[in-house]
Amino acid sequence: MEVVALSLRVSGTALLVSTVIGIPIGAFLGLRRFVGRPFVMALLYTAMGFPPVVVGLLVYLLLSRNGPLGQIESAWIPRLFTPEAMILAQSVIAVPLVAGFTMAAVLGVDPQLQQQIKSLGATPWQEMATTLSEARVGVIIAIVAALGRIAAEVGAVMLVGGNIDGRTRVLTTAVVLETRKGNFELAIALGIILIGIAFVVNTTMLILQRQVSK
Amino acid sequence: MNKKWLWFVAIFVLALMVAGCGGTAEPTAVPTDIPAPEVAPTDAPAPADTAGERPRLLLATTTSTENSGLLAEILPAFSQEYNVDVDVVAVGTGQALQLGVDGNADVLLVHARAQEDAFMANGDGSRREDVMYNDFIIVGPPSDPAGLQGMTSATEAFTKIAETQSPFVSRGDDSGTHSKEKAIWAAAGIEPAGDWYISAGQGMGAVLTMADEQQAYTLSDRATYLALTLEGTELVILVEGDPILFNPYGVIAVNPDKGAHIHADLANQFIDWLISVPTQELIGNFGVAEFGSSLFIPDSNAWRESQGMEPHSN
CATH class of the missing domain: 3.40.190.10 (Periplasmic binding protein-like II)
Structure with a gap:
């Protein structure tokens, strides 16, 4: 059960972080036209398809004791093989997803609406809020997609978390370990819990989405 | 549909997930005078700071010792006796040694004699002892x-x-x-x-x-x-x-020169404990009940002496 709780805590926190960072980025890219925007969009789409295990490797090298961040003694820099390092890796994986899907949703909003809002004298902040609320279904999809990606992710959390029993072992890494040990029953049971969580989250989001799009 | 209600639900769901394991959430190992960063702004009860600041020893080892269940069997005795948490990172031998080189681990339990000797020769380790073989x-x-x-x-x-x-x-x-x-x-x-x-x-x-x-x-x-x-x-x-x-395992304390974060004293205590006769006995008994034979054969110098055998020549 500890494993389930940690999985939820790590992926939930990472989702919160990436939502807070990703949605404004996505909204900005969707609303503003600036020089180099197509290039930034191309970068974003590339980052959306980035293999999580490579993100894990980069975070690992960054946080390693002889890496650039690992040498700094600070409470704000997570240590390798801690839940905080896993949250960092999952956030890095999720931010481009949230930002990319949010951008797509914002781009899908009727451009005339934007003109209207502007002509009514809205501040940029109000403009963003109104557009996002218009694109809310897409934004919810962005969050669900990101959660699906990080909750099911195994490579990055295995690398940066180290799969330490009772400390950094989450559902996906526990499935890998039990399979290696030949404990297929336990591995399958853990897998079913993972699928169950995904089902509950997605159903909740679907219901939410239906309520919202009314 | 009321928008406020919607936001409330969304934030609640997230807060629930983040707080999902308030009980098991542990403070990061940071100096206590610096406030730990808030993980998320939720109203959930703060994780109880019950564990205090028990020191953590990071042991990098090969998958065989963990997958076989050996460490889960013997480590609780060490944790209890010395009031230390042992974090086991089970990886390949190559990565375990690299973790030592980079100063990411305190102590290593590996089986690759030639590479272990090179590790010691490079000054990456401060002490190496024979432990056991399978x-x-x-x-x-x-x-x-x-x-x-x-x-x-x-x-x-x-x-x-x-x-x-x-x-x-x-x-x-x-x-x-x-x-x-x-x-x-x-x-x-x-x-x-x-x-x-x-x-x-x-x-x-x-x-x-x-x-x-x-x-x-x-x-x-x-x-x-x-x-x-x-x-x-x-x-x-x-x-x-x-x-x-034969596949001999060695235990190595990572050189404390790699940084103040290396728990050199704990690593030495761990090595002393691992090669002591009572622990060696635990190792030898592991798996006998289930498989009918030992999975790992104790082989430290202290053990060999207690059995009337010659110590290792190195």
């Missing part, structure tokens, strides 16, 4: 097409497999087991190649299953093989006991 075995189908039954030499057995072109599954993943396999081929003067030589690129459990399915031979560590016999593998042990098949 052994490799050559397993194959009961029909034994190459006729290995009764042989005592691993190199002769490998020669026989190559001569008869009997299927052989290799780990092919540069693991400790794969290195041992390559060493045996080299000792036999054979460059294994051909349809009969299957390079799987997978872990020991997967390779044994593959050998079972394909009626092939393979080299396995005894612990993984014994675990699979409980799952009903048909493979049988054909060659064992050849000294070339």
Whole structure:
């Protein structure tokens, strides 16, 4: 059960972080036209398809004791093989997803609406809020997609978390370990819990989405 | 639909997930005078700071010691006696040593003697002790097409497999087991190649299953093989006991010069404890009830002395 709780805590926190960072980025890219925007969009789409295990490797090298961040003694820099390092890796994986899907949703909003809002004298902040609320279904999809990606992710959390029993072992890494040990029953049971969580989250989001799009 | 309600639900769901394990949430190991960063702004009760700041020893080891269940069996005794949490990171031997080189671990428990010696020679470790060994075995189908039954030499057995072109599954993943396999081929003067030589690129459990399915031979560590016999593998042990098949484990304290974060005292306490006679006895008894034989043979100097054996020459 500890494993389930940690999985939820790590992926939930990472989702919160990436939502807070990703949605404004996505909204900005969707609303503003600036020089180099197509290039930034191309970068974003590339980052959306980035293999999580490579993100894990980069975070690992960054946080390693002889890496650039690992040498700094600070409470704000997570240590390798801690839940905080896993949250960092999952956030890095999720931010481009949230930002990319949010951008797509914002781009899908009727451009005339934007003109209207502007002509009514809205501040940029109000403009963003109104557009996002218009694109809310897409934004919810962005969050669900990101959660699906990080909750099911195994490579990055295995690398940066180290799969330490009772400390950094989450559902996906526990499935890998039990399979290696030949404990297929336990591995399958853990897998079913993972699928169950995904089902509950997605159903909740679907219901939410239906309520919202009314 | 009221928008405020919606936001409330969304934030609540997230807060619930984040707070999901308030009880098990632990403060990061940070100096206590600096406030730990808030993980998320939720109204959930703050994680109880019950654990205090128990020191954590980071042990990097190979998958065999953890997957076999040995560490789970013996480590609680150490944690209790010395009031220390041991974080076990189980990786390949190569990565475990690299974790030591980079100063990411306090103590290493690995099996790659040549690499361990190089590690010590480079000044990456401050102390190395012999701990135990397990052994490799050559397993194959009961029909034994190459006729290995009764042989005592691993190199002769490998020669026989190559001569008869009997299927052989290799780990092919540069693991400790794969290195041992390559060493045996080299000792036999054979460059294994051909349809009969299957390079799987997978872990020991997967390779044994593959050998079972394909009626092939393979080299396995005894612990993984014994675990699979409980799952009903048909493979049988054909060659064992050849000294070339022994797989000694060493424990190394990472050099404290790598930084103030290295728990050198704890690492030394851990090593003293691991090689002490009572712990060695625990190691020797592990697995006997389940498999009928020891998975790891105690082999520290203190143990050898207590058994009236000569200490290691190194």
